[in-house]
Amino acid sequence: MNYELFENIAQTSGLRDVHPAVKLILGLGCILISVSSNSFLTPVIIAVSISLITIVLGKIHLMFYLRLLFIPLGFALLSVLVIVFIRNSGDVLFSASVFGWLTLTITTGSVNEGMLILSRIFGGMCSLFFISLSTPVTEIFSLAKKCRLPDCFIELAMLIYRYIFILFEQAEMIYQAQVMRLGYMKRKGSVESFGCMAGSLFIHSWESGEKLLGAMDCRCYNGKYALLGEQGVFFGPALFLTILFLASLFRIMILSCNIQLFGGLIT
Numbered sequence: 001m002n003y004e005l006f007e008n009i010a011q012t013s014g015l016r017d018v019h020p021a022v023k024l025i026l027g028l029g030c031i032l033i034s035v036s037s038n039s040f041l042t043p044v045i046i047a048v049s050i051s052l053i054t055i056v057l058g059k060i061h062l063m064f065y066l067r068l069l070f071i072p073l074g075f076a077l078l079s080v081l082v083i084v085f086i087r088n089s090g091d092v093l094f095s096a097s098v099f100g101w102l103t104l105t106i107t108t109g110s111v112n113e114g115m116l117i118l119s120r121i122f123g124g125m126c127s128l129f130f131i132s133l134s135t136p137v138t139e140i141f142s143l144a145k146k147c148r149l150p151d152c153f154i155e156l157a158m159l160i161y162r163y164i165f166i167l168f169e170q171a172e173m174i175y176q177a178q179v180m181r182l183g184y185m186k187r188k189g190s191v192e193s194f195g196c197m198a199g200s201l202f203i204h205s206w207e208s209g210e211k212l213l214g215a216m217d218c219r220c221y222n223g224k225y226a227l228l229g230e231q232g233v234f235f236g237p238a239l240f241l242t243i244l245f246l247a248s249l250f251r252i253m254i255l256s257c258n259i260q261l262f263g264g265l266i267t
Contacts, residue, residue, distance in 0.1 A: 010136045014059040019235040020139040022242050026050075027131035029246040033253055034123030039260065040115045042253040043123030049245075050126045058134050068129060076121040084114040090262065108262035115261050137161060163205065170204050171197060 010016070015023065030050055034043040054060050089109030096104050144154050174197045178184065183193035 006132055007136060009060065009133050012059075013134045014057050015053075015134040018134070018238050020135050020143050022235060022238045023131060023135050024140070024143065025239070026242045026245070027127045029242075030127035030130075030249070031124045033246070033249050034120050034127065037120065037253045037257075038116070039253070039256045039258070040112075040119035041256045041259050042249060043119035045252060046123040046249060047119070047126040050123075050130050054126070054130045054133055058130075060133055065129070065133075069125065072125055073122070076118055076125075080114040080118045083117060084110045086110070087113050112260045112262055163208070166208065167201055167205060171201055174200055 027050075030046045034046050037043055051065070055062055055065055084106055085104050087110035088105060088107055090107045090112070092105060092107050093111065094104075094106040098104055141154055141158055144157075145151070178193045178197065182189075184190045
């Protein structure tokens with residue numbers, strides 16, 4: 001399963017020994033700067049730099065990382081294309097009549113806005129992948145506990161995270177079994193098969209919850225999970241470099257706020 005692959009990569013990452021707080025500060029800081037930038041330049045710099053950190057320092061295979069990026073970027077490109085054709089401001093770059101009554105127009109303002117949105121998505125996505133591929137989930141939950149987040153919130157997040165992928169795995173098994181029995185050959189059969197799968201998943205989730213509760217009771221569960229998480233050791237130097245890097249990005253964001261692909265601010 002994909003979540004197991006992500007966990008294995010995070011456990012063997014070259015950044016494994018870096019304190020999780022530093023990695024979260026770096027990743028979340030880059031996300032905030034990306035979405036706050038008024039220019040496409042800063043998010044692009046963030047995407048390139050954080051990707052290099054993930055690939056070179058984290059020792060992530062380049063092709064695997066690119067495959068991860070292609071999936072969400074496809075959805076982002078579709079959204080940006082809609083914005084490019086809907087937004088009308090600035091000089092006209094392209095105009096075409098479709099079906100005689102619909103005119104598709106691309107302007108400098110629409111390209112600027114589309115480029116800005118795409119760069120923000122790209123920068124934030126690379127920052128999120130940096131956190132996912134370098135920080136095990138157990139360390140994130142352990143850090144949340146040290147930040148005094150409510151225990152019920154952390155425990156619910158742990159259970160939800162675990163059971164989402166358990167249901168995905170069960171759904172995949174049921175779907176493959178239905179395909180082997182030609183359950184999706186016809187439209188009516190597809191609807192019936194999907195309904196059966198949904199019902200089976202509901203029953204399976206209910207039974208799994210009861211089994212988990214029984215197992216925890218047998219282990220003297222008192223309402224709290226024993227949360228263990230290893231912490232990295234290179235906290236001081238890594239934190240200094242992280243703050244310096246984020247400060248440099250913030251400075252670039254301020255200086256490049258008026259830089260657009262076709263010049264000027266988006267109106």
